[in-house]
Amino acid sequence: MLLFKSLAQKATASRSLFLNSSFSIRNSSTMFPENKLRFIPTSGTYPLGFFAGSLCCGIKKTLRNDLTFIYSSTPCTASAAFTKNLVKAAPVTFDKSLLDNVKASGTPTIRAVVVNSGVANAVTGIVGMANCEKMANAADKLMELCDKDSKNPIVSSSSSSLNKTLVMSTGVIGQQLPIEKIVSGISNLQGKLGSDHEHWFQAALGFMTTDTFPKIITKRLQLPSGKGSFNLCGIAKGAGMIHPNMATLLSSVFTDASISQAALDNALSYAVDLSFNSITVDGDTSTNDTITVLANGQASTSTGNKWEIQLENDPDFDFFKTSLAEFLKELAILVVRDGEGATKFIEINVTNAGSTEDAKKIAKSIANSPLVKTAFYGQDANWGRILCATGYSYPSSFNPDTVCLYLVPKDGSPQLPLLVNGQPIPFDEARASEILKPEDISILIDLGISKHSATVYTCDLSHEYVNINGSYRS
Amino acid sequence: MLLFKSLAQKATASRSLFLNSSFSIRNSSTMFPENKLRFIPTSGTYPLGFFAGSLCCGIKKTLRNDLTFIYSSTPCTASAAFTKNLVKAAPVTFDKSLLDNVKASGTPTIRAVVVNSGVANAVTGIVGMANCEKMANAADKLMELCDKDSKNPIVSSSSSSLNKTLVMSTGVIGQQLPIEKIVSGISNLQGKLGSDHEHWFQAALGFMTTDTFPKIITKRLQLPSGKGSFNLCGIAKGAGMIHPNMATLLSSVFTDASISQAALDNALSYAVDLSFNSITVDGDTSTNDTITVLANGQASTSTGNKWEIQLENDPDFDFFKTSLAEFLKELAILVVRDGEGATKFIEINVTNAGSTEDAKKIAKSIANSPLVKTAFYGQDANWGRILCATGYSYPSSFNPDTVCLYLVPKDGSPQLPLLVNGQPIPFDEARASEILKPEDISILIDLGISKHSATVYTCDLSHEYVNINGSYRS
Numbered sequence: 001m002l003l004f005k006s007l008a009q010k011a012t013a014s015r016s017l018f019l020n021s022s023f024s025i026r027n028s029s030t031m032f033p034e035n036k037l038r039f040i041p042t043s044g045t046y047p048l049g050f051f052a053g054s055l056c057c058g059i060k061k062t063l064r065n066d067l068t069f070i071y072s073s074t075p076c077t078a079s080a081a082f083t084k085n086l087v088k089a090a091p092v093t094f095d096k097s098l099l100d101n102v103k104a105s106g107t108p109t110i111r112a113v114v115v116n117s118g119v120a121n122a123v124t125g126i127v128g129m130a131n132c133e134k135m136a137n138a139a140d141k142l143m144e145l146c147d148k149d150s151k152n153p154i155v156s157s158s159s160s161s162l163n164k165t166l167v168m169s170t171g172v173i174g175q176q177l178p179i180e181k182i183v184s185g186i187s188n189l190q191g192k193l194g195s196d197h198e199h200w201f202q203a204a205l206g207f208m209t210t211d212t213f214p215k216i217i218t219k220r221l222q223l224p225s226g227k228g229s230f231n232l233c234g235i236a237k238g239a240g241m242i243h244p245n246m247a248t249l250l251s252s253v254f255t256d257a258s259i260s261q262a263a264l265d266n267a268l269s270y271a272v273d274l275s276f277n278s279i280t281v282d283g284d285t286s287t288n289d290t291i292t293v294l295a296n297g298q299a300s301t302s303t304g305n306k307w308e309i310q311l312e313n314d315p316d317f318d319f320f321k322t323s324l325a326e327f328l329k330e331l332a333i334l335v336v337r338d339g340e341g342a343t344k345f346i347e348i349n350v351t352n353a354g355s356t357e358d359a360k361k362i363a364k365s366i367a368n369s370p371l372v373k374t375a376f377y378g379q380d381a382n383w384g385r386i387l388c389a390t391g392y393s394y395p396s397s398f399n400p401d402t403v404c405l406y407l408v409p410k411d412g413s414p415q416l417p418l419l420v421n422g423q424p425i426p427f428d429e430a431r432a433s434e435i436l437k438p439e440d441i442s443i444l445i446d447l448g449i450s451k452h453s454a455t456v457y458t459c460d461l462s463h464e465y466v467n468i469n470g471s472y473r474s
Numbered sequence: 475m476l477l478f479k480s481l482a483q484k485a486t487a488s489r490s491l492f493l494n495s496s497f498s499i500r501n502s503s504t505m506f507p508e509n510k511l512r513f514i515p516t517s518g519t520y521p522l523g524f525f526a527g528s529l530c531c532g533i534k535k536t537l538r539n540d541l542t543f544i545y546s547s548t549p550c551t552a553s554a555a556f557t558k559n560l561v562k563a564a565p566v567t568f569d570k571s572l573l574d575n576v577k578a579s580g581t582p583t584i585r586a587v588v589v590n591s592g593v594a595n596a597v598t599g600i601v602g603m604a605n606c607e608k609m610a611n612a613a614d615k616l617m618e619l620c621d622k623d624s625k626n627p628i629v630s631s632s633s634s635s636l637n638k639t640l641v642m643s644t645g646v647i648g649q650q651l652p653i654e655k656i657v658s659g660i661s662n663l664q665g666k667l668g669s670d671h672e673h674w675f676q677a678a679l680g681f682m683t684t685d686t687f688p689k690i691i692t693k694r695l696q697l698p699s700g701k702g703s704f705n706l707c708g709i710a711k712g713a714g715m716i717h718p719n720m721a722t723l724l725s726s727v728f729t730d731a732s733i734s735q736a737a738l739d740n741a742l743s744y745a746v747d748l749s750f751n752s753i754t755v756d757g758d759t760s761t762n763d764t765i766t767v768l769a770n771g772q773a774s775t776s777t778g779n780k781w782e783i784q785l786e787n788d789p790d791f792d793f794f795k796t797s798l799a800e801f802l803k804e805l806a807i808l809v810v811r812d813g814e815g816a817t818k819f820i821e822i823n824v825t826n827a828g829s830t831e832d833a834k835k836i837a838k839s840i841a842n843s844p845l846v847k848t849a850f851y852g853q854d855a856n857w858g859r860i861l862c863a864t865g866y867s868y869p870s871s872f873n874p875d876t877v878c879l880y881l882v883p884k885d886g887s888p889q890l891p892l893l894v895n896g897q898p899i900p901f902d903e904a905r906a907s908e909i910l911k912p913e914d915i916s917i918l919i920d921l922g923i924s925k926h927s928a929t930v931y932t933c934d935l936s937h938e939y940v941n942i943n944g945s946y947r948s
Contacts, residue, residue, distance in 0.1 A: 466848055
């Protein structure tokens with residue numbers, strides 16, 4: 001508790017600092033909710049060789065950061081996962097094709113991501129695709145200028161004609177980007193990019209739409225082989241249309257680890273399944289869901305000992321994969337904590353299911369039920385709704401007579417059984433209310449069939465959700 | 475408009491009447507919303523040979539009708555459809571088994587339905603099953619007494635030991651029925667059953683939970699063969715946990731038509747698909763969804779000309795099937811109009827899809843999207859959310875470049891195109907707001923692929939929905 005208080009104070013101090021710094025573009029209106037300050041870091045261990053910056057170029061009606069650019073001084077191994085929605089935003093199509101071409105060329109050339117918030121560039125036809133290219137071209141040009149300005153200019157390893165920047169957009173669907181504002185905004189970022197915490201923090205602010213706080217985390221990890229260590233930085237945004245079917249609406253991870261293309265692709269796919277694909281705010285799978293990972297290898301090249309994580313026969317790979325999954329889970333949880341109108345963070349654990357697929361299907365069905373979500377909002381142990389949502393998720397194995405249902409207090413005190421072997425258990429309503437009072441709630445559904453399990457994270461459905469979404473465009 | 479006003483006045487007058495009648499059990503607190511009065515009939519053409527009644531036996535905390543009994547003076551051909559939720563309430567299991575046994579016996583013996591509201595008798599184990607039997611036994615006993623009291627006692631056509639009454643329950647999941655109250659409530663109905671509009675109206679009141687008005691409709695129909703005519707009466711209840719996967723949470727239809735078992739089963743299955751299975755309030759498929767149809771044939775036996783509708787080679791069958799579908803659709807629409815917290819009634823038409831299944835899948839996905847529902851609540855033409863929900867419904871055929879999207883004004887004025895062949899169309903926001911202002915809203919999604927279509931009915935997601943469901947049990 002003391003720690004949180006101190007962090008919160010630091011965050012406040014840190015924000016005041018930004019307001020006076022040269023690149024803090026009229027963020028004086030930025031106020032984060034008191035109970036979220038503990039999730040806003042005041043420092044970080046950032047990956048080597050990356051430079052970040054953000055500004056307000058005038059896409060959003062409010063004067064908040066809406067354009068972020070992050071680049072590596074050297075080419076990166078790049079991997080990404082995209083929405084499975086059949087309606088795909090232009091940047092999704094653009095990035096997918098760019099990454100395919102880069103992989104086909106056999107030479108890693110991607111170095112940057114450029115992100116705008118406010119307009120999603122989704123359902124924008126040919127103009128939308130052309131605007132992606134304009135954004136990527138402007139970003140590539142900025143990077144060239146930055147390379148020239150650099151004290152240690154790095155000779156590009158490739159003369160490829162492919163773009164070097166991945167493009168991401170988030171915001172309202174069906175509107176064209178104000179592309180002139182964005183292109184001139186990108187060029188205005190020259191001289192404003194850096195590798196300090198403040199630069200990264202501003203970059204995270206530029207990802208936000210209806211988010212109430214920026215989501216940015218970092219981690220420094222030691223390879224188990226002892227070959228070296230590396231840094232991870234992840235940024236994400238929520239806060240509505242969140243039911244990722246590949247990744248949430250925009251997340252970017254940057255690392256100075258050295259890793260092969262095959263290993264990075266495999267690790268990302270594994271990690272996304274356990275993190276972003278295990279959260280839901282409203283059951284709406286966005287048209288723009290994108291997560292990118294850029295690995296520039298500078299943690300290896302900056303030392304005498306060169307290393308590269310490989311997919312096969314490399315004990316470091318399992319470590320990287322598991323660490324990335326844990327890291328993305330932490331980031332995904334922040335997205336849920338900031339779900340539109342959320343007052344509760346709810347962990348739904350399904351155990352002893354017939355298959356992992358069944359367990360996840362049940363957990364997601366519960367997580368998306370408006371009746372379950374409103375019951376949690378009302379701090380009401382209305383477990384019938386949970387069981388009902390279990391039943392209509394139609395798992396392949398289900399036995400009503402072996403289902404158990406518990407409230408799991410987050411303070412470590414004993415679980416409160418509500419249903420045991422399909423039979424309702426008379427329970428202490430006062431105790432249930434006590435367990436449902438804190439922000440963090442956990443429930444356990446034990447199917448009693450086999451040994452498979454899954455965890456899904458979600459939030460409640462509040463009056464504020466209706467406020468936000470009843471008037472989002474206006 | 476004048477008509478509605480007059481109907482409303484009639485409904486008010488009619489309610490005053492009930493308050494003074496002997497069987498109006500403390501319904502003085504019953505007030506229906508002004509804008510729903512036009513859906514409350516003040517008279518009806520009820521099927522011959524059925525008798526209805528309702529009272530408050532003390533299940534609900536408020537003093538409203540919570541126990542309804544409707545019986546036929548002669549055995550009926552009976553058919554029913556039930557929830558597909560894997561968690562099935564005790565009455566669902568009870569009725570399904572009873573109907574199977576009746577069908578196996580080859581002799582129609584069902585004569586009645588008994589319905590309680592307030593407690594759903596779901597997830598109640600062995601006690602719950604025993605309570606179903608107690609309810610059915612009490613109802614059968616009441617019916618025997620009524621038969622003896624009758625001026626024209628009908629000799630039962632069967633000495634079957636099977637129950638003659640179908641049981642339905644609706645309300646909170648996981649609580650046991652107050653069975654003593656219910657059993658004595660059933661016996662208290664003796665002498666209070668009748669066939670007037672007032673009796674049926676009270677019966678419909680007894681179905682209600684969070685419904686704001688009773689749902690009861692009647693129709694008199696002439697067989698195209700000229701053999702005769704018959705009457706239909708339908709009662710339904712909403713208003714949450716409505717995403718029927720077979721039928722809504724409790725609906726009963728009574729008819730004096732004479733129809734074979736095979737023909738009735740076939741007609742019900744057809745009609746349910748086009749009506750109750752095409753509506754959704756919150757995407758939550760209940761544990762109790764049940765629709766029953768009882769056909770006593772008295773429209774035929776009461777005349778000299780005996781007739782019975784047959785499944786094969788009978789032109790009257792198609793007429794009956796289509797009429798039943800239209801009738802159930804009317805009833806289902808009332809359930810949507812009274813969706814929890816609903817301020818809008820929304821018709822979602824999907825046309826030119828690759829298959830009927832695709833069309834329905836898309837329409838349901840749009841109907842269940844919290845983002846779409848809140849946008850309609852806010853009267854916001856945020857069509858990107860509609861297209862997004864189309865994309866993540868994953869139809870088997872979809873082409874983003876042929877999709878068109880229109881707002882369809884209910885006053886017959888021209889449609890407002892928002893998206894044509896995948897391209898956003900600049901539209902008049904003021905005109906869109908005008909179209910989205912009335913209670914009734916209609917949208918059209920033309921996929922431009924093949925010739926299949928579907929219509930789904932839903933309501934919006936309002937602050938009131940959160941009010942209701944944040945504190946349902948308390």
